[in-house]
Every structure is written in C-alpha cells, then in structure tokens.
Amino acid sequence: MNLQQRLEILHQLRQYISEQPIEWQNACRQAEQLNNWFTQRFIQTAAEAVANNFLNNDLLRDWADHYHLDDNVTPKTVGIVMAGNIPLVGFHDFLCAFVSGHKQVCKLSSKDDVLLKHLVTKMTEWNPAVAERVQFNSMLKDCDAYIATGSDNSARYFDYYFGRYPSIIRKNRTSVGILTGSETENELSLLADDVMQYFGLGCRNITKLYVPNGYDFVPLLNALRKYSWMFDHHKYRNNYDYQLAIYLMNNIYYMTNDCVVLIENEQVFSPIGTLHYSYYEQQADVINSLKGNEQVQAIVGNDLIPFGQAQQPGLMDYADGVDVMAFLLGL
Structure with missing residues (x-):
C-alpha cells in the first residue's frame, strides 16, 4: 500500500465509524460485555473523537505533509503494547505506524481487545494488503522497535525487555x-x-x-x-x-x-x-x-488547554510529549 492508499482507507474508516453500521454496534456491545467500564456512551465518545480528530482527511494530509511523508520508507516491524484504560486508547500509536509505512504487531490489553481488531478487520476487507501491515499477537518478538504503554510497574518490565531496542516506554500519567x-x-x-x-x-x-x-x-x-x-x-x-x-x-x-x-x-x-x-x-x-x-x-x-478539550487530542498531540511519528521515521 502506498501513502495515498493508506490515507484513503483511513478516510473510509472515518465514514464507517460515523455511519455506525450494525457490525460496529455489535462490536461496541461486545466490548462493553467484556469490560463494564466501557459503556456505550463512552465508547461512542471515544470513537467520535477518533473519527473527527484523527481520521479527518484534510487533517491527515496536513499531518503527512508536515513530516514530508512519501513511499520511500524502508518498512520496519514495530511492536506496540497498548493500554486498556479507555476505549481505543492505543489508536494513535496504531495510526502513526500505519501512516508512516511501517509494519506493526499490536499486543492489545485484555480490557480493550475488541474495538481496534474490529476496525482493522474492516480495513482488511476493503484492502487485503492491510493484513501485511497490521497484525495482533499476545507475544512481541523480533521487532525492530517498540512502543509500550502501561503503569509505572509495567514500565520497568518494558524497559528490561525492550530497552536495548529503539523504544518509547510510557508510565502512569x-x-x-x-x-x-x-x-x-x-x-x-x-x-x-x-x-x-x-x-x-x-x-x-x-x-x-x-x-x-x-x-x-x-x-x-x-x-x-x-x-x-x-x-x-x-x-x-x-x-x-x-x-x-x-x-x-x-x-x-x-x-x-x-x-x-x-x-x-x-x-x-x-x-x-x-x-x-x-x-x-x-x-x-x-x-x-x-x-x-x-x-x-x-x-x-485559561490560556492553557481549553476547557472541554483534554479528551480531544489532535494528531500532533503526542502522549508524554514524545513525537511518535518522528521516532518511527527515524528508525
């Protein structure tokens, strides 16, 4: 998949989330059954934020232009350990790896292992080449780089296992x-x-x-x-x-x-x-x-992040202030 195709399929994903077809509604209900903290109201709040702030076609293209993205990236394999505290919390890391042109292997939290899998399954239906770019696994081995999000305690383990590789390791915030x-x-x-x-x-x-x-x-x-x-x-x-x-x-x-x-x-x-x-x-x-x-x-x-915008990060609002896209493009 070239950059144009990747951006087009993300735009299609935005339409899918916004239209809320029965398949997506069923996935949302399944996510709530597995994790009672994921109420339908908050799943939809998170999904709408993803669709509006991360998958807007104009915003995506401006984001790609900011990093001068092209199709000359040599694909590496990035292992991503995702948290599960709120719905789709790891989507931005997934998005960075996907848009950058790298391959990714995602280890989902047991608290949030339905929603992103469902969205990637739909993307694969639209373009089978997605399967070559995105995989899910409970074990992350032989990756070229790692992005891991967890608690202060788990960060020590992440640093032990992934510290000798290029990595971003996040703690409690x-x-x-x-x-x-x-x-x-x-x-x-x-x-x-x-x-x-x-x-x-x-x-x-x-x-x-x-x-x-x-x-x-x-x-x-x-x-x-x-x-x-x-x-x-x-x-x-x-x-x-x-x-x-x-x-x-x-x-x-x-x-x-x-x-x-x-x-x-x-x-x-x-x-x-x-x-x-x-x-x-x-x-x-x-x-x-x-x-x-x-x-x-x-x-x-006042004069800081506006009220009501804390849970509305944009594409350039990287967790912990670490530019994930720059990290990936520097591999």
Missing part, C-alpha cells in the same frame, strides 16, 4: 486543571467533561484542580452533576462508596454532590470517584511547579 474562580457556567460544564468522561480513567482526565484561596466550590459541584448518571454504574458507585467511607472513618474534610467527592490533597492522582484540589496564591507559581512534572499529561485552564 494524569492531567490537572487550574481555575481562577471567574469561569463561566459553560466553562465549568466543559471542565466536568475533562474530569468525568471515561469515569476519570484516562491519562488526559483531570484528577487534580488548583483553585485560588477562598474559591467557591458550589458552581463547580453543580456543574459536575451533569454526570450524576454515573452513580447508577455499579463499578463507579462501589469506588465512590469505598472512598467516602475511608474519608468518614478518618474524619477527613470532604465535599460531595453525590456523584464525586472533592478532597484537599497535594497528590495529582486521585482515586476513582474522587477529585483532589489544592489552593494557590499565584497562578504562575502553580504553572512553574508543574513544568517538568513527568506525572502530568495535560494542563487545562
């Missing part, structure tokens, strides 16, 4: 928000998406807020209520109840709107059902303290 207290009702509603989408399981989900001294939390708590339906999800409810019980038993001050608990805590990572916050005096001091923090994926706020 999360995102934070910086508020001024002057946010509009609409901005707080968009912030609620950044916090609550995917039950807060994504590395681009906000798990920590920085607020000015004297901040009024009532408008924020009201905005977060747009996700009160999550309280009916048994896994989320169990986590919420467990964390709330701990705070009660330890006499820890908390605020809640009956769908998320707010706790003052310096840690940027917060448990499911909980949102951490800290007070600040100068916003510039917060931004400076976050520079170089390897735990932080994205920072949302």
Whole structure:
C-alpha cells in the first residue's frame, strides 16, 4: 500500500465509524460485555473523537505533509503494547505506524481487545494488503522497535525487555486543571467533561484542580452533576462508596454532590470517584511547579488547554510529549 492508499482507507474508516453500521454496534456491545467500564456512551465518545480528530482527511494530509511523508520508507516491524484504560486508547500509536509505512504487531490489553481488531478487520476487507501491515499477537518478538504503554510497574518490565531496542516506554500519567474562580457556567460544564468522561480513567482526565484561596466550590459541584448518571454504574458507585467511607472513618474534610467527592490533597492522582484540589496564591507559581512534572499529561485552564478539550487530542498531540511519528521515521 502506498501513502495515498493508506490515507484513503483511513478516510473510509472515518465514514464507517460515523455511519455506525450494525457490525460496529455489535462490536461496541461486545466490548462493553467484556469490560463494564466501557459503556456505550463512552465508547461512542471515544470513537467520535477518533473519527473527527484523527481520521479527518484534510487533517491527515496536513499531518503527512508536515513530516514530508512519501513511499520511500524502508518498512520496519514495530511492536506496540497498548493500554486498556479507555476505549481505543492505543489508536494513535496504531495510526502513526500505519501512516508512516511501517509494519506493526499490536499486543492489545485484555480490557480493550475488541474495538481496534474490529476496525482493522474492516480495513482488511476493503484492502487485503492491510493484513501485511497490521497484525495482533499476545507475544512481541523480533521487532525492530517498540512502543509500550502501561503503569509505572509495567514500565520497568518494558524497559528490561525492550530497552536495548529503539523504544518509547510510557508510565502512569494524569492531567490537572487550574481555575481562577471567574469561569463561566459553560466553562465549568466543559471542565466536568475533562474530569468525568471515561469515569476519570484516562491519562488526559483531570484528577487534580488548583483553585485560588477562598474559591467557591458550589458552581463547580453543580456543574459536575451533569454526570450524576454515573452513580447508577455499579463499578463507579462501589469506588465512590469505598472512598467516602475511608474519608468518614478518618474524619477527613470532604465535599460531595453525590456523584464525586472533592478532597484537599497535594497528590495529582486521585482515586476513582474522587477529585483532589489544592489552593494557590499565584497562578504562575502553580504553572512553574508543574513544568517538568513527568506525572502530568495535560494542563487545562485559561490560556492553557481549553476547557472541554483534554479528551480531544489532535494528531500532533503526542502522549508524554514524545513525537511518535518522528521516532518511527527515524528508525
């Protein structure tokens, strides 16, 4: 497949996702049956983001032109270990390898091993040459390079097995928000998406807020209520109840709107059902303290990533700030 054919089949994939044929709907239901965190609502949210932000034909061509892509790449085999915290979380790595012209062998997480397989199966039906470019395997051996995403613990194993090869190894990350207290009702509603989408399981989900001294939390708590339906999800409810019980038993001050608990805590990572916050005096001091923090994926706020855009990365928004396409083209 040449570059033109690869871009054309990705455009066809965008149409397939957007039209939501019965085959795709069945795959989405199967994904939810295997992983209850993957609700139909959040699968569709993730799929729409992929279709609009990654598979738009004009955006893809601009992306390819940025790297001066052509058909002179000597194909290497790239092993990709994908996470499974939110639906289609590994799609961008798949896309980079596919568009660059390399072959890839993907090891999917058991939590998310339906959706991408289904999409690649459809692509193979449209053009059998895709099968030569994309394979799935539970073991990654004899690859020329590796991209692996996982926890801090798994990263040590990835480094042991893949460290002697060209590799990108990712650890745990999360995102934070910086508020001024002057946010509009609409901005707080968009912030609620950044916090609550995917039950807060994504590395681009906000798990920590920085607020000015004297901040009024009532408008924020009201905005977060747009996700009160999550309280009916048994896994989320169990986590919420467990964390709330701990705070009660330890006499820890908390605020809640009956769908998320707010706790003052310096840690940027917060448990499911909980949102951490800290007070600040100068916003510039917060931004400076976050520079170089390897735990932080994205920072949302005024003059930063806009509210509501944390879970809407574009083609050039690479995880951990590592340019995957440049890495692949440099093999």
